[in-house]
Amino acid sequence: MEHVADRLIEAIRSRKTPLCVGLDPRWESLPLEIRRRHWPTELGRGRAFEEFGARLIDVIAPAAGVLKPQCAFFEAIGPAGCEALRQLLARARQRGLFTILDAKRNDIASTAEAYAEMAFSFYNADRLTVNPYLGRDSIEPFLKVGRQRRRGLFVLVRTSNPGAGQFQDLRCQDQPLHVHVARAVEAWSRENLGRHGFGDVGAVVGATSPAELSALREVMPSAYFLVPGYGAQGGTAEDVRGGFRADGLGAIVNSARAINFPFPPDAADWESQVEAAAHKAARELGQLYFR
Amino acid sequence: MEHVADRLIEAIRSRKTPLCVGLDPRWESLPLEIRRRHWPTELGRGRAFEEFGARLIDVIAPAAGVLKPQCAFFEAIGPAGCEALRQLLARARQRGLFTILDAKRNDIASTAEAYAEMAFSFYNADRLTVNPYLGRDSIEPFLKVGRQRRRGLFVLVRTSNPGAGQFQDLRCQDQPLHVHVARAVEAWSRENLGRHGFGDVGAVVGATSPAELSALREVMPSAYFLVPGYGAQGGTAEDVRGGFRADGLGAIVNSARAINFPFPPDAADWESQVEAAAHKAARELGQLYFR
Numbered sequence: 001m002e003h004v005a006d007r008l009i010e011a012i013r014s015r016k017t018p019l020c021v022g023l024d025p026r027w028e029s030l031p032l033e034i035r036r037r038h039w040p041t042e043l044g045r046g047r048a049f050e051e052f053g054a055r056l057i058d059v060i061a062p063a064a065g066v067l068k069p070q071c072a073f074f075e076a077i078g079p080a081g082c083e084a085l086r087q088l089l090a091r092a093r094q095r096g097l098f099t100i101l102d103a104k105r106n107d108i109a110s111t112a113e114a115y116a117e118m119a120f121s122f123y124n125a126d127r128l129t130v131n132p133y134l135g136r137d138s139i140e141p142f143l144k145v146g147r148q149r150r151r152g153l154f155v156l157v158r159t160s161n162p163g164a165g166q167f168q169d170l171r172c173q174d175q176p177l178h179v180h181v182a183r184a185v186e187a188w189s190r191e192n193l194g195r196h197g198f199g200d201v202g203a204v205v206g207a208t209s210p211a212e213l214s215a216l217r218e219v220m221p222s223a224y225f226l227v228p229g230y231g232a233q234g235g236t237a238e239d240v241r242g243g244f245r246a247d248g249l250g251a252i253v254n255s256a257r258a259i260n261f262p263f264p265p266d267a268a269d270w271e272s273q274v275e276a277a278a279h280k281a282a283r284e285l286g287q288l289y290f291r
Numbered sequence: 292m293e294h295v296a297d298r299l300i301e302a303i304r305s306r307k308t309p310l311c312v313g314l315d316p317r318w319e320s321l322p323l324e325i326r327r328r329h330w331p332t333e334l335g336r337g338r339a340f341e342e343f344g345a346r347l348i349d350v351i352a353p354a355a356g357v358l359k360p361q362c363a364f365f366e367a368i369g370p371a372g373c374e375a376l377r378q379l380l381a382r383a384r385q386r387g388l389f390t391i392l393d394a395k396r397n398d399i400a401s402t403a404e405a406y407a408e409m410a411f412s413f414y415n416a417d418r419l420t421v422n423p424y425l426g427r428d429s430i431e432p433f434l435k436v437g438r439q440r441r442r443g444l445f446v447l448v449r450t451s452n453p454g455a456g457q458f459q460d461l462r463c464q465d466q467p468l469h470v471h472v473a474r475a476v477e478a479w480s481r482e483n484l485g486r487h488g489f490g491d492v493g494a495v496v497g498a499t500s501p502a503e504l505s506a507l508r509e510v511m512p513s514a515y516f517l518v519p520g521y522g523a524q525g526g527t528a529e530d531v532r533g534g535f536r537a538d539g540l541g542a543i544v545n546s547a548r549a550i551n552f553p554f555p556p557d558a559a560d561w562e563s564q565v566e567a568a569a570h571k572a573a574r575e576l577g578q579l580y581f582r
Binding site for chain 2: 077078
């Protein structure tokens with residue numbers, strides 16, 4: 001199998017867009033057509049999530065090369081949710097999508113290895129999001145398991161939520177905390193570079209300010225960026241430009257709600273609305289970076 | 292239902308020890324007697340974890356009032372692991388144990404609420420461990436859901452792993468990062484105090500140095516401490532003294548491996564060895580704080 005960063009880049013190039021489609025199913029937002037056919041029990045919700053996700057994957061796969069399911073929504077409904085998520089990740093792979101499990105896991109030693117097993121073996125995802133607060137020995141076990149299987153990580157560096165700065169922007173020895181984390185990410189990433197110069201450790205960097213994105217691109221030249229905050233969260237295609245290298249590589253841009261739920265609950269043609277939203281976002285982002 | 296901190300204190304006082312028993316099942320360490328009766332498939336491992344955990348809960352419940360299962364080991368085996376964990380948490384409650392789900396979750400807005408649903412509704416745990424890196428709007432949704440059900444949190448403040456200092460000890464505006472987190476924890480905790488002066492937001496504080504523990508106790512007078520690093524990880528009962536108030540309240544001390552697996556795999560009397568290890572740890576810690 002190829003290096004995980006090269007596989008990510010292939011998935012992006014094949015669709016000529018850095019769009020990453022988030023998969024954030026919520027029972028209340030599912031099409032009525034689906035909700036009517038499933039009981040709101042754990043099992044019923046699991047099946048409804050699986051049906052919605054499968055149909056969404058089928059219509060977005062030609063537009064975008066990367067899928068990022070949000071673990072929390074599946075876990076909230078118990079084992080049936082976990083099973084649905086596993087099936088959806090398998091379907092995404094069959095459709096040629098690169099998969100990122102957004103689970104923000106963190107722990108140390110054999111506990112971290114157990115989470116890595118969950119992500120890379122049970123769910124068989126290509127990359128996992130992780131939280132760096134516990135320090136290097138909370139990242140290394142994920143890398144150990146991930147590298148055996150050519151998988152990778154996205155480490156939270158600077159997120160896009162309103163309260164992100166409370167700790168991430170604290171000035172520590174003349175630099176914001178998140179720059180210290182960024183330097184560590186760059187060092188981990190350089191340990192295992194693919195042929196495009198990107199490693200297997202990427203960074204979650206919010207589209208909060210274009211200047212900050214450019215600055216972090218310089219601190220982490222080897223790290224692929226996962227940029228949330230596009231679409232429903234208010235960021236525009238121009239806002240994220242700073243995350244990219246001159247050759248159009250370096251970042252994927254996540255959109256979830258605007259592509260998952262662009263329709264009213266009673267829409268009969270919800271799949272074509274999802275498809276249109278995915279193509280629109282893919283085109284907007286693609287025009288900027290793949291001229 | 293009583294305030295979550297008061298329920299924790301009741302569980303501690305009823306056994307006269309601040310011992311918290313970790314539940315960290317690993318297939319390779321299970322008694323052979325159990326492994327022989329289950330296939331090493333997902334379902335078989337789930338059943339084996341459930342059997343081991345149930346028998347462990349039954350023998351430790353008279354000795355210790357608090358159980359902390361580690362989510363990762365259950366999640367690594369998929370839906371069967373989640374189901375086993377749910378059953379074990381229910382059994383622990385039936386035995387009068389206070390339950391802490393060690394899952395170190397973190398996210399924002401409705402995603403964080405989904406994790407809170409997982410912890411407090413699906414798993415029905417009393418408290419959940421969470422990671423503070425994302426800032427206040429990653430803690431508040433957990434508090435919102437938790438307070439509706441009188442549940443609580445333990446926020447990672449200063450952990451006990453060798454690399455914990457990489458970020459947690461960075462000096463930020465004249466104080467280590469973890470002291471900034473500690474102050475935020477104290478503020479959240481004071482929002483909802485129980486009758487013993489402790490709130491519903493506690494802190495994970497490693498038994499790394501007795502002086503650090505005492506200092507953090509002063510920064511966070513309202514936060515109950517969850518102290519890892521006792522037993523197999525090398526800490527002694529004296530090392531953790533700084534985490535306690537003069538009245539013996541203020542901290543629970545976790546021991547997992549030394550109580551889960553004090554026996555060789557082929558031991559026929561493994562339950563009595565677990566029981567003895569639990570009583571020994573309970574007594575050591577109890578003598579210090581409940582004279």
